[in-house]
Amino acid sequence: MPLGPTDALPKEETKVTEQISCPLHPLHVAIIMDGNGRWAKGRGQIRTMGHKAGVNALKRTITAAVDLGVTHLTVFAFSTENWRRPVSEVNDLMGLLRAFIKSDLERLRKEGVCVRIVGQEQGLPGDIVTMVKEAHDKTKDNSRFFLQVALNYGAQADIVNAVKTIAKMAKSGALNPEDISVESFPGFLSTSGLPPLDLLIRTSGEHRLSNFLLWEAAYAEFVFQDILWPDYGREPLKAALDIFARRDRRFGATESGQEAGHVNQPA
Ligand code: FPP
Numbered sequence: 001m002p003l004g005p006t007d008a009l010p011k012e013e014t015k016v017t018e019q020i021s022c023p024l025h026p027l028h029v030a031i032i033m034d035g036n037g038r039w040a041k042g043r044g045q046i047r048t049m050g051h052k053a054g055v056n057a058l059k060r061t062i063t064a065a066v067d068l069g070v071t072h073l074t075v076f077a078f079s080t081e082n083w084r085r086p087v088s089e090v091n092d093l094m095g096l097l098r099a100f101i102k103s104d105l106e107r108l109r110k111e112g113v114c115v116r117i118v119g120q121e122q123g124l125p126g127d128i129v130t131m132v133k134e135a136h137d138k139t140k141d142n143s144r145f146f147l148q149v150a151l152n153y154g155a156q157a158d159i160v161n162a163v164k165t166i167a168k169m170a171k172s173g174a175l176n177p178e179d180i181s182v183e184s185f186p187g188f189l190s191t192s193g194l195p196p197l198d199l200l201i202r203t204s205g206e207h208r209l210s211n212f213l214l215w216e217a218a219y220a221e222f223v224f225q226d227i228l229w230p231d232y233g234r235e236p237l238k239a240a241l242d243i244f245a246r247r248d249r250r251f252g253a254t255e256s257g258q259e260a261g262h263v264n265q266p267a
Helices: 036-042 047-067 087-110 126-139 155-172 234-246
Strands: 028-032 072-079 113-118 145-153 199-202 221-224
Touching: 036 047, 047 072, 047 087, 047 145, 047 234, 072 087, 087 113, 087 126, 113 126, 126 145, 199 234, 221 234
Parallel strands: 028 072, 028 199, 072 145, 113 145, 199 221
Antiparallel strands: none
């Protein structure tokens, strides 16, 4: 079951219609925060120390993102495949998320950040499920900046869940299959309500999507950076945004995206 606004809606019967408010020119950036383990190993430390440093990098990056004109930031904190890691590492990652919410949510709320955590509820510790719902409840009226954290998230499962919902609605007569479209489908994903993804960054020199935002990344620009995630912050984010600003986004058209009406430039 997806976490986030879809939970607040009657299951199956209602299309997700919640629109997250955002400034006139949204800039939606997603990051696969990779390289924590290698960062720790390079220092002779256990992997958890890399994740801990990764949380600090995330805090730096959120501050920099706000400053550099990013309006929406989606980060991959834990994938549905990350359960394959040793139990101790999984527990440590959950502990870091708990600590992050406890120590930073109130500050983020005061700074106008709306926080939403998306992914599958099933399998997560009960207290984490409660905490992430509270995090969204407490910040849902904020619109200065939107932080979406993908937790126990897999894009394939998210798409399959959307298809199941649509199939049940079609079967019950609540939805006409002819009305399913490229425009309406994303409204059934757990990530619904955000502006289109503009830029997807992956750190640590890996060049994979790893089951992250498969639908949402259809027209995103990709930037791969060699830096390990715990070393991330303002300068590498600025460098990625500079690369993005130089890209010619055509959205399948022949000239700079004019036909599609999409032109996004960082501030
Ligand atoms: C990938 O590095 C990183 C993760 C699987 C976890 C990302 C988590 C954080 C940055 C901290 C937790 C986030 C929050 C919101 C509290 P890796 O471990 O795969 O690194 P490696 O490829 O070098 O082994």
